[in-house]
Amino acid sequence: MLRVMARPAFKNKRRNPYNFLLYSALQRCGVDVREYASSALLSSPWDILHVHWPESLLETGSYLSARWSEGKYLFILDFVRRRGTRVVWTVHDLKPHDLVYPELETRFWAAVLERLDGIIALTQSGLTRAVEGFPRLQSLPAFVIPHGHYRGQYRNDLSRDEARQRLGLAEHSRVITYFGQIRPYKNVPRLIECVRRGDDDVVLLVCGRLSKRANLETELRSAAGEDPRIRLLLEFIADDDVQQYLIAADLLVFPYKDILNSGSALLGLSFDRPILVPNRGAMQELQNIVGSDWVRTYDGDLDEAAIRDALAWAAAPRGSRPQLHAFDWDVIGQQTLAAFQQICGGPAGSGAVDAA
Template sequence: MRVVASPAFKGRAANPYTWSLYDRLGRLGVEVTEFTRRRILAGSGADIWHVHWPEGVLVPPNPLKAFVKLQTLLFLLRWARLKGVRVVWTVHNLGSHPHERRHRWLEAWFWRAFIPKVDAYISLTETGRELATRRFPALAQVPGFVIPHGHYRGLYPDEVSRADARARLDLPSKARVALFIGQIRPYKNVPGLIEAFAQLPDEDARLIIAGRVRTRRLREILEEKIFGDLRIRAHLDFVPAAEMQLYLRAADLVVLPYDEVLNSGSALLALSFDRPVLAPAKGALRELAGTVGSEWVRLFEGELRAECLGEALRSTGTPAHRRPNLQPYEWPRIAEATACAYAEVLDAHDAYLGQSS
């Protein structure tokens, strides 16, 4: 079985999700290559084109550039399908996030054109599948699979102890430390986290915010809200893979204050470092909490409040030897499920051709 993936192995330093998936698929005998326009146009001999984050074509702020990228992708999809390639889409998002939507009319048109070119889709949760078919009813007419996001154990360096991490970050050894880590975007509501934390009277509490800020205006807002509270530490820049362990091992609690969420690799990243998570009762997070337990994923309704954050921080202190059970998120299992999904899509296509001939 031959698969072209966009992306496949590139971008591992920023997010090893696709690398982990295709590395494991390769061990199962699936031949995976990185997508290029030339590879599709030349006829790569691929059976499957696995697409992730197609909404990326809408990122350019210039509408003309976005339109050209959009049209290019749609043409390549049409061309590939004419050559017998089956298109599988993993539904990471249901569209651009509202706070970041630049080309509303163009995006609406893109999804209307993209969805009919999908031969099968993969959702990361049952909730995601329900929301995807509600958002795009045409998906109900093609095969759909639920295959979870894998964990990150063993994918990032993890040699530093809690004590060493705190020493290197100049954090008190007895402080209760809340952490937000990852790319900082408007929908993630980091300003709301700062506001909730600022209301905590606990002088031993600390908040770390680590990640690249998406916009200059958002950076200004964060700096204004942080100013004057010496309990808050901010590293508003990209966190290299080797430094992830410092922040995660130093923390007692990882907080995801999102306004909206469908899937969250950030929660699995925290759990991979044995850190409990405080997150909204939305999207995939409800299912994750049901799988690993409320001891590890604590959910809140509505806005994040200071009382909820304070209670979650006080309830931390999980013994060092305790680890959440992430067996359902093991990569070998996920790769096997993905390979089976590919095979089912190809079998269904062959059966259709047999009936129509």
């Protein structure tokens, strides 16, 4: 039985169920998956150490504490790799988003990348950018395994009318929702400005937690002004409430300046909602897989015309739900298991490129 220790594995389910869904699928494939614990990792052999957001280890408070965490983790990586454990990184981002100690975190990121035995990217464009940005990765086994969908993860038992009644939205209003964590690169103030300059019957729901280290709330509230069409829900949305903000929407918009992948886009599609996204690598791939009936892209900066055209497009009838078979978790579990098995097939740190 393949033994995998992951950081995180299951403990972040409430904040982001991605890891829980991935490792639950791996368990169904017969893999022994455990939550990261340094004592357990050091005391017994493991085939794979799977890491996702390595910089989160440094979010420990003081600079001295972060330095201690850096040294401890790099020692652990060196120790377990000498013992035969392969270290695999899933590429969610190409750089830390919320830097507390920029110099330390940049150095730590580079040091972790030097200790990898394989990488998994969520999109082909993400893999290409990762290898271009970090040439050392060219020598590693590399795999493209998509982010899975969220069907069945959240309640989905409201009608559009019921969702709107709960939120106090008029039946005739055209509703746009932005859903997901709010960071500077996600460009939410631009979306607010475009809606305010657009048609009077459009309502915008901005739903999501603010980045812990970017002072965005003032900018968002300034962009919204006193416009009653703009509703800011700058907080974590409870699982049972997720459905109402998505089902009430005619269109979901994700106006990112930069995009490697988007779980929020897949969340919207999981609720059968058309989405508007920038015409950039990962989103082009998503459109190619799901189809232009459900994924619409725009070029350049988001503007009122792009939103107006997308709302008209979203209003057109659709004969079936978006096809998300490529994002099924059991398929993803099998793909991830195959990647781990291939990475374990050679000496640690000496794999050949195998880009899927």
